Amino acid sequence: MAGLAGRMSTVVKAKVSKLLDRAEDPGETLDYSYQKQVEQLQNVKKGIADVVTAKKRLQMQESSLQQSLVKLDTQARQALSQNNEDLARAALERKNVAQTELQSLDTQVSELEDQQQKLTDSEKQLRAKIEAFRTKKEVIKAQYSAAEAQVRISEAATGVGEQMADVGLAMQRAVDKTENMRARADAVQELEAAGTFDDVTQLGSGEDDIDKQLKQLSSQSQVDDDLAKMKAELGQAPSEASAAQISSASGEGQGAPESGQA
Amino acid sequence: MIVRISGEGQFELDDEESPRLDELENAVVGAVEACDEDAYEQAFTALLDFVRATGDAVPEDQLEGSDVILPPADTSLKEAAADFSGEGLIPD
Numbered sequence: 157m158a159g160l161a162g163r164m165s166t167v168v169k170a171k172v173s174k175l176l177d178r179a180e181d182p183g184e185t186l187d188y189s190y191q192k193q194v195e196q197l198q199n200v201k202k203g204i205a206d207v208v209t210a211k212k213r214l215q216m217q218e219s220s221l222q223q224s225l226v227k228l229d230t231q232a233r234q235a236l237s238q239n240n241e242d243l244a245r246a247a248l249e250r251k252n253v254a255q256t257e258l259q260s261l262d263t264q265v266s267e268l269e270d271q272q273q274k275l276t277d278s279e280k281q282l283r284a285k286i287e288a289f290r291t292k293k294e295v296i297k298a299q300y301s302a303a304e305a306q307v308r309i310s311e312a313a314t315g316v317g318e319q320m321a322d323v324g325l326a327m328q329r330a331v332d333k334t335e336n337m338r339a340r341a342d343a344v345q346e347l348e349a350a351g352t353f354d355d356v357t358q359l360g361s362g363e364d365d366i367d368k369q370l371k372q373l374s375s376q377s378q379v380d381d382d383l384a385k386m387k388a389e390l391g392q393a394p395s396e397a398s399a400a401q402i403s404s405a406s407g408e409g410q411g412a413p414e415s416g417q418a
Numbered sequence: 419m420i421v422r423i424s425g426e427g428q429f430e431l432d433d434e435e436s437p438r439l440d441e442l443e444n445a446v447v448g449a450v451e452a453c454d455e456d457a458y459e460q461a462f463t464a465l466l467d468f469v470r471a472t473g474d475a476v477p478e479d480q481l482e483g484s485d486v487i488l489p490p491a492d493t494s495l496k497e498a499a500a501d502f503s504g505e506g507l508i509p510d
Contacts, residue, residue, distance in 0.1 A: 315483055
């Protein structure tokens with residue numbers, strides 16, 4: 157076997173063998189081995205369901221953020237038409253944060269979709285192997301003496317076992333990714349709970365804590381751009397400072413800044 | 419020889435492709451050891467593409483163990499490095 161496998165696959169193969177040893181005690185009866193395969197298949201199905209649940213949660217947050225976006229945009233316009241620039245700015249700052257969160261959620265949702273697809277493919281492969289194993293097991297039992305059958309079925313079990321180990325690996329990766337997303341979803345929920353995307357008209361006069369934090373969170377230039385554009389749309393004369401913003405923002409002012417997600 | 423790309427499937431390669439496979443794998447290992455992100459991406463993609471292009475997909479109902487197992491296509495340099503140091507990917 158020398159020279160057959162490079163160093164990378166040697167490492168991975170050794171680990172998969174280890175996983176196999178753990179998954180399949182050689183002393184296990186063959187029927188029990190089949191039962192374990194079916195169990196693994198159930199696990200994959202559960203893994204897929206978990207990914208789908210996580211994805212749905214993120215999608216619900218997306219739609220709630222979408223609503224906040226519309227609401228905050230409307231409020232900014234209203235505030236501006238009443239010449240309340242501070243309030244308009246506060247609304248736009250919130251909108252800016254919501255937009256950044258929304259973009260990051262988008263990325264996460266598509267990553268989870270990826271994971272879902274991979275697990276679904278793995279499940280299909282495993283099911284095919286288990287089915288083949290079940291058939292082959294019966295054929296071998298019928299054709300060979302007990303001792304010989306044991307050997308041949310063990311060989312076939314290796315093929316399924318490797319697939320089981322591989323599915324286990326795919327599930328572990330999906331779980332890790334889903335957990336990362338859960339942390340992300342929790343962070344957005346905290347922002348929501350803190351009133352970050354709330355109605356700005358509920359604000360009293362002056363800056364509250366949220367506003368101070370928002371100023372740090374949101375991109376000031378994006379807010380300036382949005383404000384200048386909104387003024388132009390409302391037919392208000394831009395202030396000197398924001399006149400420059402309009403010309404620079406007129407191209408594409410929609411893109412929120414890149415979210416600094418890991 | 420049968421090569422598995424983890425998370426993707428098995429491919430049947432001609433035995434005489436073995437030296438080329440070794441060469442491609444060693445390039446990946448070299449990039450991991452040098453912590454060179456670009457070289458790693460390039461070498462790992464080249465390795466997987468070689469297996470996909472040169473090998474024939476093994477039918478799903480075929481029950482054979484693989485001679486070579488490669489990590490999943492989305493393995494990051496960090497994961498690969500952890501793997502070589504005995505952690506990550508599959509815990510010991």
